Amino acid sequence: MLIDPRAPRFAAAITTGVLAVALLGGGTPLLIVQAVVFAITAANPRLGPYGLLYRLILAPRLTPPTELEPAAPVRFAQVVGLIFIGVALVGQFAGVPVLALAATGAALAAAFLNAAFDLCLGCLGYLALRRLLGRPLAARVPAGS
Amino acid sequence: MPAVALWQVRAVHDLSLTGLAVVAGVLVVATAVGLWHRRRDGRITAAGPTAGASAALAGLGVTTGAPVLVQFSSAVCAPCQATRRVLERVGRTVDGVRLLEVDAERHLAAARALDVWRTPTVLLVDGDGRIARRVSGVPDAAELTAAVRELTTGMPR
Numbered sequence: 001m002l003i004d005p006r007a008p009r010f011a012a013a014i015t016t017g018v019l020a021v022a023l024l025g026g027g028t029p030l031l032i033v034q035a036v037v038f039a040i041t042a043a044n045p046r047l048g049p050y051g052l053l054y055r056l057i058l059a060p061r062l063t064p065p066t067e068l069e070p071a072a073p074v075r076f077a078q079v080v081g082l083i084f085i086g087v088a089l090v091g092q093f094a095g096v097p098v099l100a101l102a103a104t105g106a107a108l109a110a111a112f113l114n115a116a117f118d119l120c121l122g123c124l125g126y127l128a129l130r131r132l133l134g135r136p137l138a139a140r141v142p143a144g145s
Numbered sequence: 146m147p148a149v150a151l152w153q154v155r156a157v158h159d160l161s162l163t164g165l166a167v168v169a170g171v172l173v174v175a176t177a178v179g180l181w182h183r184r185r186d187g188r189i190t191a192a193g194p195t196a197g198a199s200a201a202l203a204g205l206g207v208t209t210g211a212p213v214l215v216q217f218s219s220a221v222c223a224p225c226q227a228t229r230r231v232l233e234r235v236g237r238t239v240d241g242v243r244l245l246e247v248d249a250e251r252h253l254a255a256a257r258a259l260d261v262w263r264t265p266t267v268l269l270v271d272g273d274g275r276i277a278r279r280v281s282g283v284p285d286a287a288e289l290t291a292a293v294r295e296l297t298t299g300m301p302r
Contacts (some may be wrong), residue, residue, distance in 0.1 A: 108172075
């Protein structure tokens with residue numbers, strides 16, 4: 001699956017705004033909305049709500065992309081975001097607001113770095129994670145590259 | 146469940162009290178990290194000696210005799226494609242240089258031995274099988290070409 005590289009960046013910008021508003025007082029409902037958005041986009045980047053917004057509103061006004069990029073990095077980033085928001089929600093519902101603040105802040109940082117600096121979370125974090133966790137996934141799941 | 150609703154409201158209230166500080170702090174720190182990363186990303190640096198590097202390189206199929214550009218890639222890496230294109234360009238420009246792309250996830254032991262922490266990482270291996278330089282992030286084609294030329298002119302032929 002290939003996607004317009006500007007779509008995930010646009011989505012990251014919206015995510016940054018949503019998470020900032022959630023921290024400023026939007027609270028739990030907005031976090032749940034964002035978690036759902038992350039989950040949908042991770043499952044299928046083409047169905048991601050922010051990506052749909054990009055395709056409906058922005059893409060028709062822009063020049064076609066000069067090149068497409070693979071969807072796997074985007075999906076990885078969405079899963080990471082979902083984990084952060086999941087932790088934040090656990091913190092909210094367990095009455096540990098510090099945990100909610102820290103996890104939401106981490107997700108905000110990742111989304112902002114993606115939107116503003118085009119920083120690729122999968123590039124920086126994935127190999128480090130795999131190195132620390134040990135055996136390659138390929139050894140357990142026999143699949144093509 | 147009124148009790149639940151009560152502490153939920155309080156938790157949200159707590160968020161809004163400190164939320165502004167968290168947002169401001171995160172944006173300042175993230176901007177600093179982003180700028181720092183942008184300066185380092187794609188920069189070709191001298192590679193320090195890595196113990197066990199030659200064995201790891203041999204295990205990846207790197208042979209001596211000619212310079213090799215070894216690119217560590219992964220599926221979750223968007224700039225790996227762009228890096229591959231830069232390497233292909235350098236390969237067409239400079240005679241005798243060979244290219245090798247390695248799936249980092251399938252070669253974790255090599256990634257460890259060669260101190261590769263992120264993708265894309267490109268190792269510039271000289272004709273003697275030593276890692277002369279390395280770069281993480283998408284390298285500039287002209288800079289990489291110059292660095293590879295340095296390796297080839299340093300060889301006897």
